Amino acid sequence: MPFSIVIATAVKSLAGTMQRTLLALFGIAVGIGAVTALVTTGTIARSEALKQFEALGTDLLSLHGFSVASSARTAADLTRDNIIGLPALSTIDSTAPFVINSGELSGAGERQRVQVVGVTSEMAELADIELESGRFLSPLDGNRPFAVIGADVARQLDRMGRESGVGARVKVRGTLYTIIGVLKPGSRGPAAIRRSETLFVPLGHAMRTAGASELTGVILRMPPGVHYLAATAEVEEHLRRVAPHLQTRVDSPVEIIEQMDAQMRLFAILLGAVGGVALVVGGFGVMNAMLASISEQRLEIGIRRALGARRADIQRQVLAESSILCLAGGAAGCLLGVGVTLGVSLFAGWTWQLSWGALLLGVLTAVAVGLFFGYYPARQAARLDPIVALRMG
């Protein structure tokens, strides 16, 4: 039978039982909609998460001293002396050691916790620091009580009715700092440093006032084309040589991104599977509609067989019906899925993106569902004894 007639017959048959067709179509639309919506949401969530971690800088490593249990007091601290040799390594470009202390701003009856981070001038470049006004710390500042403040700190000072511009003074941890620069709002840079709530002060000054020689960590920058694992290995090897008792950990955003990527992929698959359950339910709806349609069209099947239709012709006819039903449902489901992800993205403040892969998956799945759930009814129809079909009809 010519393909065009098969399709036309299937469409006529579906249109003949409009209510049942629409119900089955709705079931498939919800199923395909769930699959495309959940897979697309998973994809968008993944790219959003990755974006955040990529902002940390994929050419950076962070080195931390390992907190050791009290019983192992022989362990050494991570100090400035330990890291002097690091920039000479082939896998390391530059280093930016830092110390994090906590402090408190007070005024107008309010108190606000802030970070006081001791850094060297290299931090400006490694952490992509951009200034709203003033300048960043320079080697020439030595250990003088200068501070570069984050945008939130500036806002907090304003709220307390105190000056927050360059040249103003702010007292934290018993030291009166002169503000020499204010950061732009927005944050990129190492995760450990919440920049907008931070006062950056000279490293030497911070260590002296804290009375400790231990660094909180070091940001390391790799030259282009160096793999983080090679750099990590070389850094650890170097540290073992210069300070055998030192225990450290080197983290890479790339490593975190890779882990995150794997996790989010799993998440997307899981969401897809949840949608798949809805789809299977829709598929059974289609099977049910097809079986009902066959039992109503028994006589028609008998007549077609008498006129020379082969079993394969009857089977093809039913499969065409279920596939068209599922394809139409799939198209509606894709629209539904796109609408839902658009809504979710707006709500979550994500950048919405059309996942062509998810749409293609939706359409292909729809056809597959049509063929799979149409197969059993089609076989039933094809196996119908034409004499019985004619007599019962």
Add this chain to the structure above:
Amino acid sequence: MAMGRRLAGMVQEARRSFGAAGGGGEVENRSQPPDLPTEHDLSIALTAIRKRYVVGPVSTDILHGVNLEVPRGDLLAIMGASGCGKSTLMNIMGLMDRPSGGSCVIGGREVSAMTDDERSEHRNRSIGFVFQSSFLLPRLSAWENVALPLAYRGHATAAARLKAEEMLARVGMEARTEHLPNQLSGGQQQRVAIARALIGRPSIILADEPTGALDAQTAEEIMGLFISLNADDGVTAVVITHDAQVARQCGRVVRLVDGVILESPELSSPAAPRDAD
């Protein structure tokens, strides 16, 4: 077309009358006895057809060895009481059912050993069905119904439509090609069904009580159509009926009694359609 059929019928007649010698080398050089019809002269040849239904422990014999030959151009009526196996016989002749034993040759081919697909194919090419109720597909127009057998041969829609319209004109339905079955009267539906049975140029038309659901006048018209198709176009047809009135209009009548066929010359029309030419 009608002319060609009539010529073919005349050649057959000549061969039957004069034998192989009269036909000479140009007809067909077969070593068939001259006074027996060749298998190509027969639309259907049933030999010792038996049919037994087994339902659980009970088995029922319906046909006990039916022998029946339907020559080309015949208009044959099979009569019988209800439940005597008329429909079973028709289902076997129509390749819808398989006999429990015996041989069945339709359109020159032994059909007993055919696969289901081969039977479908053969049914499509060699058999035209007309049922008691017209059995038109309700969602298809008259011409679409008529074109269905061609669709199963894979014919293109446009060509099939032309043929279907020709065939509808032949049964006097040229003004209603676009009508749906429920827009047609019972007699008109039966005409469309006859056009559908004819369109594939089958070896034989099998009509199961074709007038059973019609009033007397319409039944007369439908039988008139069969007779004119048989006389003018040489269409071979087997009409199954329990109505002696209907049977009497056919050239030859047989009875199915106790599962076997008996000739009924007393009912057969004195003017057989072949002789009418």
